[in-house]
Amino acid sequence: MTYCATNSTVYDMGNEVTFNKLELELRRGVVVLATLSQLRAPRYGYELRQALADRGMPIEEGTLYPLLRRLETQGVLKSEWKIEEGPPRRYYSLNADGRKLLKKLTDSWQGMNDAMGRLLKED
Amino acid sequence: MNANDLIDAYVADVAVQLPRRQRNDVAFELRALLGEELQAKSDVSGRGVDAAMARELLRDFGHPDVVAIRYRPVFTIIDPADGHHFFQAALIGLAVIWGLGALAQLQQPIESGSDLVLALGRWWGGTLISSLWWPGALVAWFATASWVRRRWPSTGEWQPRAKDRITGGRAALLMGMFGIVLGLCILFEPRGLLNLFWARGAAPAAVDALTYTEAFRQRQGTWLFVLLLLNIPIMVGVFIRGHWTPGLRRLDLALGLLVCAVMAWTVLDGPVFVTAVSDQTIKAVMLIIIVCALVARGIQYYRSVTPMPDTPVQAQGSH
Numbered sequence: 001m002t003y004c005a006t007n008s009t010v011y012d013m014g015n016e017v018t019f020n021k022l023e024l025e026l027r028r029g030v031v032v033l034a035t036l037s038q039l040r041a042p043r044y045g046y047e048l049r050q051a052l053a054d055r056g057m058p059i060e061e062g063t064l065y066p067l068l069r070r071l072e073t074q075g076v077l078k079s080e081w082k083i084e085e086g087p088p089r090r091y092y093s094l095n096a097d098g099r100k101l102l103k104k105l106t107d108s109w110q111g112m113n114d115a116m117g118r119l120l121k122e123d
Numbered sequence: 124m125n126a127n128d129l130i131d132a133y134v135a136d137v138a139v140q141l142p143r144r145q146r147n148d149v150a151f152e153l154r155a156l157l158g159e160e161l162q163a164k165s166d167v168s169g170r171g172v173d174a175a176m177a178r179e180l181l182r183d184f185g186h187p188d189v190v191a192i193r194y195r196p197v198f199t200i201i202d203p204a205d206g207h208h209f210f211q212a213a214l215i216g217l218a219v220i221w222g223l224g225a226l227a228q229l230q231q232p233i234e235s236g237s238d239l240v241l242a243l244g245r246w247w248g249g250t251l252i253s254s255l256w257w258p259g260a261l262v263a264w265f266a267t268a269s270w271v272r273r274r275w276p277s278t279g280e281w282q283p284r285a286k287d288r289i290t291g292g293r294a295a296l297l298m299g300m301f302g303i304v305l306g307l308c309i310l311f312e313p314r315g316l317l318n319l320f321w322a323r324g325a326a327p328a329a330v331d332a333l334t335y336t337e338a339f340r341q342r343q344g345t346w347l348f349v350l351l352l353l354n355i356p357i358m359v360g361v362f363i364r365g366h367w368t369p370g371l372r373r374l375d376l377a378l379g380l381l382v383c384a385v386m387a388w389t390v391l392d393g394p395v396f397v398t399a400v401s402d403q404t405i406k407a408v409m410l411i412i413i414v415c416a417l418v419a420r421g422i423q424y425y426r427s428v429t430p431m432p433d434t435p436v437q438a439q440g441s442h
């Protein structure tokens with residue numbers, strides 16, 4: 001009995017670990033699109049994280065803040081230091097290339113989303 | 124350390140790993156963002172900012188090394204696709220180097236425990252430590268290959284290779300046949316080499332060095348000659364067809380293994396040449412040939428692929 005219970009716990013833990021890994025991979029795939037979607041208007045890091053979380057897409061701060069810099073290095077975001085309320089903050093927004101990229105990624109995402117909808121629909 | 128000190132230390136550890144031109148800017152931004160995150164955490168929990176809260180925040184944020192990596196584009200020394208090959212080559216190479224080093228130490232007389240410790244010490248210092256050049260060379264090789272593939276992507280494209288192709292083409296096959304004919308001539312009469320280079324006759328010592336014992340000539344020599352000779356029709360067959368056939372492959376394999384067996388018999392049996400030095404040399408060469416041939420066959424077997432299912436295929440409707 002104990003053996004079965006232990007095995008079952010191990011199996012559940014294994015399943016949980018597998019689920020977490022696969023879910024993380026799914027989320028990784030959409031993090032960039034989600035981020036770009038919220039940068040049509042300038043936002044600073046913390047504000048962007050809040051905006052994403054408010055819309056049901058919480059992204060860890062340790063992932064999001066470096067991502068902004070990487071996207072800027074890749075030439076799809078522009079940024080500048082500004083003081084609006086409180087301390088100076090670096091505001092990020094899409095540049096022309098970023099807007100084009102967002103459009104293409106959105107089309108691609110919608111195509112995949114439709115396909116996945118059809119695939120996952122129960123007969 | 125209070126909360127601010129912790130954040131400053133964390134930011135410094137991240138920023139120091141970034142390129143100098145963006146280091147200060149990222150540090151300034153990251154410190155401000157962490158300050159805001161900490162304040163938000165304090166607001167949610169309803170207690171003031173303290174060191175424990177800051178530690179928790181920074182732990183969740185990630186190790187500074189990991190966060191610093193996220194700020195930079197991915198830097199790969201060895202392509203993930205090469206990881207397995209690198210590991211395999213490193214492991215096999217080290218095993219060979221360590222094995223040869225151990226063999227060299229075993230040549231020395233080991234008569235007591237202290238001799239063994241000394242031999243181990245020599246093996247450790249002379250072989251084990253110095254063998255690290257091998258993984259280092261492999262890193263340099265794979266890193267260069269990875270760079271070349273990124274720089275000129277067309278070089279990394281897959282090229283189909285027919286399973287039955289002749290390695291090196293017909294030219295290589297011709298050269299192989301020439302080599303076997305030469306080998307047969309030497310096997311038949313090695314002293315012929317001397318006549319080739321010294322028309323007036325070589326020194327008697329040189330002639331002795333290349334004189335077979337009668338026992339070898341009558342036993343293994345004949346077998347080796349016949350087996351080597353049999354390679355010629357196989358190679359001619361491959362040359363005419365322009366590719367290997369399964370039957371010719373099997374014949375080649377069988378012949379190769381037979382040659383190895385006869386060479387092993389030669390090494391273990393009596394002398395090949397009448398002089399001891401020549402005899403030891405030819406036996407050492409034969410041993411090397413046997414090992415290389417068997418390793419090559421082993422690699423061939425290991426790399427062979429026969430598409431077939433792991434479990435029996437059930438016909439639809441049957442149970």
